[in-house]
Amino acid sequence: MIRRDGRPGGPAPRPEPARAWSQAPEPQTWSQVSDGRAPYGGGHAPTQTPRPYAEPRRVPPAAPPRNPQPPRPPAAPAEPPKQRRPRKRGRWLRRVALTLAVLLVASIGGVAYLDTKLNRVDALADYPGRVADTPGTNWLLVGSDSRAGLTPEQDRELAAGGDIDGKRTDTIMLVHIPKSGSTTMVSIPRDSYVNIPGIGRGKINAAFSQPDGEQVLVQTVEEATGLHIDHYAEIGFGGFAGIVDAIGGVNMCVPYPIDDPLAGINLPAGCQDLSGPEALGFVRSRATAMADLDRMQNQRAFMSALLKKATSPTTLINPLRLWPMMTKTANSLQVADGDHLWNLAGLAWALRGKMVTTTVPVGGFEVVDGWGDVLLWDRQKASEFFDALANDRQIPQDLLTGTP
Template identity: 60%
Template sequence: MSQQPPYDPRRRPPPSRTGQGRPGPEQPPVVRRRAGTPPSWADNTRQQRPDRHRPPQQDPRAWSAVPQQGRTDAPRQDPRAYAPPPPRRTGPPAPPPTPPQQRRRRPRWGRHIGIGLLVVLLLLVGGAVWADTSLSRVDALANYDGRPGDTPGTNWLLVGSDSRTGLTPEQEAALATGGDIGAGRTDTILLIHIPSSGPTTMVSLPRDWYVPIPGNGEDKLNASFSLGGAPLLVQTVEGVTGLHIDHYAEVGFGGFADMVDAIGGVDICVPYDIVDPLAGIDLRPGCQELSGPQALGFVRSRATALADIDRMNNQRLFLSSLLSKATGPSTFLNPFRAVPLVRGVVRSLQVDDGDHIWNLASLGWALRGEMVTTTIPVSGFEDVDGSGNVLLSDREKASRFFDLLANDQQLPPDLIGGG
């Protein structure tokens, strides 16, 4: 029995691993020879260097999975088919994925606030335009020969008229106005000086102050209003004070009551008993809230020990309380008070032709802060034929008093209080 030669891997190529039903690549030929016969040179060459006759062996999986350039007959298979299986989990099962939560929309407070402020601004602008066009106007600051030039600071002349215009008989009875008196008179005359810096000065000008009236000789100050209305009153005040009046405002009886009732009354500390049937009031000392008719009687009454002096002090006290409440948040931010207040001011107020609603707003702002309240220096009272009992000023002190205001300077203590 012949002995088989040892196994030579070069003589037996690995079996083909092609796809199902497809022939593998060409295998090198197997050279068979007899036992004991040495291989020839050609056989050795063919067996040792097969790459000279055919392409090298490649992994059929790679050949079938990745298409080769220029090869159209290679099958296209999914490479994932040859991927190794994922490792088996040994821990607890993973929780199911949570569904994505819907993002909660944040409220756009900034946008809402901006829209609200815009609406408020439009309402304020619209209300200011309406109020400015609805104001009654008079040519109070008419130019005339010898009028004082412009002085530093801002000077207002505020007039409280006892005119009954627009009041019904029932309203006249409720306000105790005393019926029709013909030509209007001034119950209150206030000079407001707003300096460039420092506190505002409010000066009460007595209605019975005996002064020269242009074209009419000497008489009480309020007689100038009866004789020539607002223009003659302004000319008289400018002549005796030397101040240039920049703005003018006048309010009647009905306006006082309407403005007080619109803001829910004013808080006033009454210094003494005031019982005056002519003014329609009966007040006791102490801090209390006054209604419109009560406040009107409080500023009109002269049934006190010092008559007009007490009356001027009460008027300054009332005006301070009125402006403090009218410009406060309880009124400014409350439309149920602010709207009636503006309506009452517009209906009862009369201003100069060159004045506007924003001028009145600046006046209110100047009067709500620190303020000096006083009256002119007086020397006493005297009976004068044709004028009755009149008030005389201290001419030397009054001259220094108004010179300081004309130069935008603060008053010293010895000139404050009518001394």
């Protein structure tokens, strides 16, 4: 259906006729309307309670600070991080290699120089019927009582006893370094009654007192033991004390008090650092209950402690100890022709670890005309003892004596 106004839809609603004033609904208050809205069809505004006028509270401005801080300047803009230049690995490696090369050349040069300072003697000369080469490596170590080169002050400090003609030996050690296994250090008593070439039977230290004593002593030891001696080293009073002082002394556990004016020592029992003169007196002294047997045991114990200190990292990496020790060793030792400083280094390294220390099997003592008290070897045990070393085997346990 079309409406009259032209719009589609039903008929337009008719306007509601106006109501008379008397027919208008009664006005409603706000309280009569539940939702608070004005009543339908008009009405009065809600009643308001008048309030007195009050001025707003004024807050005084804050007082300025007593010590005003100046305004901080604006922070400078951060600098961009510096770019690290990449390291060149090749340059660093070249520097290390160059440093090592310089140290190696200096070390080789120093060792070669010191090797020329070794005192050499013809101790290993061949002779008719000499023992053939035996397995392993055998050293003969000799401690000489030579006072050569000592000043009067050194003689008094070392209690050397003044100028004595000739030379003798209080220390004879045989060191066997096997191809595998523990090194063996054998003390040979100086009063051992053995055959001496050109003399006959006598005390073994008499061999060292002969002209060309080094050769005679080597031949005597080879014939008595059946071992071929490959290297020889000899040291005197002053050299021994000097090496000990060069490495800063040696800590030694003295097993009992030793008071020996002849050796220049008065040592209490217990572990202590021995200086050069004290160490020399310790290995020389016979002022103990077993005299020479105690001395040989003390010599072996001290040799072990000395070599342990000489080959320790505190010595090897400290040039203030290593160089004086090497210099003193080169100037103090006598070695066989053909022996070198690196041979001595090999000996020291072989003796630094666990090793077997013992004495030749003793059979008893005897008084011999012209020789006095002599020491006799147990022939049967000594034969088995040295046969084991000649075949590069460990000595049977029941033949070991005098082990500290």
